[in-house]
Amino acid sequence: MNGPQPSPEMAAVLARLAVEDAGLPDPTTLPASEGRAQAATANERWNVDLPTLASVRNVDVAGPAGPLRCRILVPEGPARGTILFIHGGGWSFCDIDTHERSARLLAIEARATVVSCSYRLAPEHPYPDGLQDCLTVWSALTANAAPFDGLRGPLAVAGDSAGANLAAALMLSEGVAQPDCALLFYGVFDTDFESPSYRECAEGPGLTRTKMQRYWNWYAPQGQRDDPRVAPLRASDADLRRLPPLYLNAAEIDPLRSDSERLFERLAALGRHDEFLLHPGVVHGFMQMTTVLDEARQAHAEAGAAFRRMTNA
Template identity: 55%
Template sequence: MSAPTASMQAVLDRLAAEDAGLGDPTLLDPQAGRALAALTNLRWNADLPKVAEARTVMQAGMPARLVVPGNDTGGEAILHVHGGGWAFCSAATHEGAARRLAIACACPVLTVDYRLAPEHPYPAGLEDVLAAWEARDPARRWSMAGDSAGANLALAAMLRMAGQGAALPAMGLLFYGVYGADFGTPSYIAHEFGPGLTRAKMQRYWDWYAPEAARGDPEVAPLAATDAALAALPPLYLNAAGLDPLRSDTEALAARLAALGRSDRFDLAEGVVHGFMQMGSALPEARDAFAAAGEAFARKPA
């Protein structure tokens, strides 16, 4: 098992000190867990990158956060689906990530507050993402992005669109996503107890989101999609964190896409934990990851 990078270890030491005694939010009732997750994520919104505009809007009846970078080229936009185990986090907790993504891709990023589990299990969040997509501004060419459970929802939405023959995003940017419910993968075994995300936490998130009987549905666990369904997806950019129980999910998805002859880019960020891109104010590897996503975005087909 690889070790954390020096900068990642410094952040982990900081978190151990700041969060001592707070406990595991997935062991609390959902409202209390959500509040705790919000507080611990909002720390990363210190020293936010400057953008030309940042405001709250409504998108398909949902609150959303729109950030427009100063380097906006005028033609593109990204619908961003935040992570948090389908149960936690919001556009507010992911403000820093949205701003860094907007600057890296030189276009506005819209993050929606979709309904959360367990009060609203599958398919509520997915339906909200699809509704937000349908309400997009037709004056721009849109792509879709997501991290963790948000990457799951973004990929599921693209599978639904492709299956229906609907207009697809120009590109999908998927960061350390959860694409299957196999808790015996190499990375689940290697990083069962973290650091950070653990196998037990992921099992609780899954229990909140979808019953076991539903997990063979590709819209719930996209690794269950057929080769034909994966082949129909738009160009993708994938990354994974080296010290993450979910790493094998992305590795499996990348391998299947490559076997289909696709040229999707996959980057493995060694020595960092799940959710590392949230930590852009303190972690150079997070800033590097946004830069890499921006490079891939700039090279997507016209």
């Protein structure tokens, strides 16, 4: 491959995946329901040996189109805040089960309760349906309403990939109570398919430019992509200035890397003091791979430390 190279540990994981997934189609070329089933099965391998927590509770929140499944993950010891975690998957795949281990590790490392939320998925439910669901859960959480009554602040919002996009869109929504901080992991923030990272990593490994284009086509047609709540890098300077403190990370071998780099550069140019960490030698979605990849475990530790640092928790 051209561009950045996988670390030895990442290369070993990629070799394993090449064997385990041999013959499987690109899930973005399948009907959405079939692609979801394939993604769910693929993520089962990362959700083993789940870390122990003080409690795990499944709850429903009344959403615009029906109940929204959420999971409240409480770490051992006093929880020093609450984080709404929004899962990735191209706005179309994955759920709170596919991201269970990652959410648990975030709770442990941040020493905070994590609320992992579901939302309606594209293409059946394109923008703004999924965002509206996230806003509904966030509204209940910030109001300390059932089933979230009793959860402590400070409050943060977090997400990976498309989940980071939805977390940013939530903060850019008019009239929304702002979190105390946000944790945005290798997020989708723009539609520039000719950015440096899209060119370097167009063919993967893992996420490719073509896959991202299909996800975008499912989620938001061309006419919606100038909306900052669809592509947060389109937000005005004034709106970016109003955001709470942010922690961003990115994977070096990722078509989306430039999205995070460019967002951080814009924030810094505005005189803000946000944080950004580039994880070398790893691919998009690496934070799912905590059972086999040290860089994934380190990413959760860094994110948890950032939460505690930004909230003095």
